[in-house]
Amino acid sequence: MYLFTLCPYELVKYRSVSMKKIISYVVVGLFILLIAAQIGCVSAANTTPVELTIFAAASLTGVMGDLEPVFEAAHPGVNVISNLESSSTLETQIKEGAYADVYLPASTKNMDNLEKEGLITNASVTPYAINKLAIIVPKDNPAKIEGLADLAKPGVKMVSETAEVPVRRYTEQMLNKTLEDPEYGSTFVDAFRANVISEETNVAGAAAKVSLGEADVGITYYSDVTKGIADKVTIIEIPEKFNVVASYKAGVLKESKQPELSKEFITLLTSDDGKKILEEYKFSPV
Template identity: 50%
Template sequence: MTNRKPVYIASIIILIALLIAILVAGCTTPAPTAHTATPTVAPTQAPVQKTDLTVFAAASLKDAFNETEASFEATHQDVNVVYNFDGSQALRTQIEQGATADVFASASTSHMNALKNQSLMNNSTVVNFANNKLAVIVPRENPADISTMSDLAKPGVKIVIGNKDVPVGSYTLQILDKAANNSTYGPDFRTKVKANVVSEETTVNYVVSKVALGEADAGFVYVSDVPAEYRAKVTVVTIPDSLNVIAVYPIGVVGESKNQEDAKAFVNYVKSDDGKAILQKYGFTPV
């Protein structure tokens, strides 16, 4: 009879060895898989959605208001100021015809009052914010040799003024009326000066440019109205205070504005100490 005991024992040993190997393998912690670290990406910040604030402003305010824009937007980063500079009478007509505007700044109370009377302004916001007065400018070479108001009546002098519907033109006529009633100038002063007028412009900026370019011998403008690009090209002749007029500038929110709060904020900034400082820098005086 064959002895199977050694074979049996050997099988048992092999089985035990296999079980131990399985147990050891199950208890062995697999080596961690290396992973490439994913860099953290900061979320992209959405750009600020800005509101366009349309400001209709008299042409004489251009330089001052361009600086006002930068200062205002620095403290109101959700607002983008968009200007429409023109003669006050043209801006008034545009608003009357339904043009989109949020703020109106005029060089004359008459044009502002016309809009108020038609209920086209938010009347509670309208306020006078600056004063101005007129001066005469001549080209730097001064070919007509003009040094005083009296020289404007000399025959052959070429003068440029604003037309009567533009505030600066209306103020010019008032000054000529005052001079005609002043013994220094005589009753025919206005007639002589008017005879020398070669052009009546729709904005004061056109008056400045024509004189600076030598297309005229003299022009009536606001004291604030000689921009940096022309300052070296013209000389200012002062109008005596006894003849001058004070131009009053009102500002307010347009009644149909869809941005009433932002428009009020702009008006308030113009009236603030910072706004006044900018205006004074450009030759305007406080109300």
């Protein structure tokens, strides 16, 4: 039987070589783990959804519902988040520090206010549509409304909006026009106001009340007859000489973390696809 022995020098040499191999293996292993971690971080970064926040007037509810999936399909990994309220409420929220990438009010006044405050990138402001006022009644039309003059009939239950909501401002402009017409005048305006039973904080709320039969009539935009209520209400035309045109503009907030995506969203609004969606909701693209 043979015994294998190492002299002290060979033993030290053997241990030194073994230790070097172990260290090499450890270093290689750590290097591999580092690369894997970096790949994982890059992968995680690539799969983390990007949010694009749109503050849009309530009258754009239907339009936004159709635009969101179109934009997201063209931009994988991007989630569009819509805040739908009255233009004045959205303006106030932005002034008070609420984050938004894109602002879509129903009034040029609200956009102008934010431009004056230095909150909007002026070069990004883009006109994209106009809208008009419309009379809407429940499908069964319990008050037998046939035209604008009928809104002054005694007992008609009418829903309107609070003073700061753009559609209410346009309604006031319409009433001012009727004051100058001998067939309407102050008698019509006074009776019209007396029939208002509720003032909603946005136009979508007013449209909803009419669709539910909680009011006999309301004045909204054409666009507020969305797919969800189209079978529940009827639109009655306002005479052209009294109607008011609302201009819609889009703008990118200076604080936007996604300025390029924001511009691309506005580009979608003004594209053929965007115009087609706007027309479906009775907007007139510009």
